[in-house]
Amino acid sequence: MSTQSDNKFTGNPREPEPVPLAQADELGIKQVLDCDGNANGNLADPNLSEDEVRKFYEMMVLVRAIDDRGWKLQRSGRIAFWIPLLGQEAVQVGVTCALDDKDWIFRAHRELAVWLLRGKSLKMLFAQFYGAEEEPLRGRRLPCLIGSRDINLISSTTQVGASLPHAVGAAWAAKLLGGSEKFLIFFGDGSASRGEFHSAMNFAGIHQPPVMMVCVNNGWAVTTPLDRQTASANFAAKGDNYGVRNVRVDGNDPLALYAVTKDAHDNIEEYGPTLIEAVTFRLGYHTSSDNPDLYRHEQECELWKPWDPVRRLRLYMENKGWWDQTREDALIALHEKEIQEAVTAAEAMKIPGPASQFDDVFAETNWMIEEQKERILSEVKADD
Ligand SMILES: Cc1ncc(C[n+]2csc(CCOP(=O)(O)OP(=O)(O)O)c2C)c(N)n1
Known part of the structure; x- marks a missing residue:
């Protein structure tokens, strides 16, 4: 009889690599926060106000709570599928907050914060997870593949990498039409192996459309680790051969992500497109259909845990006297209540036939x- 422990990794585990974020200077990774939330990295603290930093933190904590609830809803058979975001909260928040609301975002599949930061409701987000008729895409996409025309948010294609030429082409069209809006696409390290990535990069280098391409390097593309994904020194470096400006940034440091994206965004006329490699790690399962115990050593996750983006930003706020346990408890209680209300509302909605x-x-x-x-x-x- 098969037990869960039979599914534990039993092959020759790859020696887990040291966490690259611990060697940010040597590896050319832009970083504001160290592991303990002190702003003494190689990139200047953007010195955001207390309100702004609190907004980052509260959103990161909220999407983590949504992820936890979504996973449980899937495991208990109430929704069909789930795409975890655990460990990747900083990228979606730091990057999105650096954009203007009129800018267009092409998602990959883990960026739920974009929806909420652009003012859409928690209730409609859960409606999407349940496939309800009244959510913007009318319940026709897998849970987590959100999109909505009214906030310039393009849903991801499930075909890995396929949105890259779309984003670059849309940005070029906007430039030809004389628009001032900018474009940003999130995509994974696995997508960088697709032909679409290379076509998009080539096009971006030649035509210089107003686009930022954020490669969310989370260490794995389902079962494929980085050393099976590319022989390049890193993903950002691929931009050099296409004439595309590029930068590597700590993907678990919301302040660095914000600073780097804001710089690329505000100087897009001068810089042209930027390829941003956000170095992070997928702590959870690839999706609810996955089992990383079959291919990944648990020790790798343990090494990344001290670099948890939520923990680091909390320490930064505590050092400044902006956060404490009382506020944390109140925030968690508020999220629990709001998420429960959204679940209850979504469960009462009509599912299309x-x-x-x-x-x-x-x-x-x-x-x-x-x-x-x-x-x-x-x-x-x-x-x-
Ligand atoms: C063209 C294509 N090939 C394979 C798949 C199956 N698949 C789904 S997600 C995924 C990995 C994606 O990895 P990455 O781009 O690094 O993003 P991540 O899921 O790690 O966030 C693969 C291979 C697919 N959806 N499309």
Whole structure:
């Protein structure tokens, strides 16, 4: 009989690499915060106000709580799928806060904070996780693949890397039309092995569209570790051969992420596009369909835990006298209440039936769509 322990990693584990964030200077990684939240890194503290830093922190804690709840909802069979974000909270918050609201964001699949930072509700976020009809994409995408036209947020394609040429092309189109909005895409280290990455980089170098490309290097692409993903020194360096400005940044340091993105954003006319490599680590499962115990040594996660972005920012705030345990307890209680309300609301919403997938394919329906609809609906009926 198979037990859970049979699934533990039993092969020859790769020796876990030292955490690159601990050697930021040698590895050319921009960093504001050290491991204990002191602002003594190689990049100047952007000196954000107490309110701004608190907004970063509260959002990072909130998305971590959403992640925890989403995982439990999936494990208890109440939602279909989950894409964890544990350990990657800083990238989504630091980067998004450096943009203007009119800028366009192309997501990868772990950036839930973008939705909330752009003013969308927690209730509608959970509606998306449940596949409810009233969420902006009408319940047609996997849980976590959020998007909404009204906040200039493009949902990720599930095909890894496929959004890169879209983002670069959209940015170029905006430039041709004389618009002032800028574009940013999040993508993973695994996506950098796809042809689309190279096409997008080549295009960006030649045409200089107003785009920032954020490679979220989280150490793994499902089962593929970094040394099987690239022989380059790092992902940022790939920009050199395409004539694209590039920078490596501590992906668990929200202040450094903010500073680097803001610089790329505010100077885009002078710099052109920037490839930003955010060095972070996926502490959780790839998705709810994964089991990292089969390919990854637990020790690797242990090495990264002291570099936890939430812990580091909390220590920074405590050092400044901006945070304490009373505030932490109040925040956690508030999030628990708000998340529970969102879950309750989402569970009461209508889930679209199978016919809904045929709506909105084209502006007007046609015989092919109608034929497919009829066939699927008769098959669904036959299954009843
Ligand atoms: C073209 C393509 N190949 C394979 C897959 C299966 N797949 C889904 S996610 C993923 C890994 C993505 O890794 P990365 O881009 O590093 O992002 P991460 O999931 O680590 O955030 C793969 C291979 C896919 N969705 N699309």
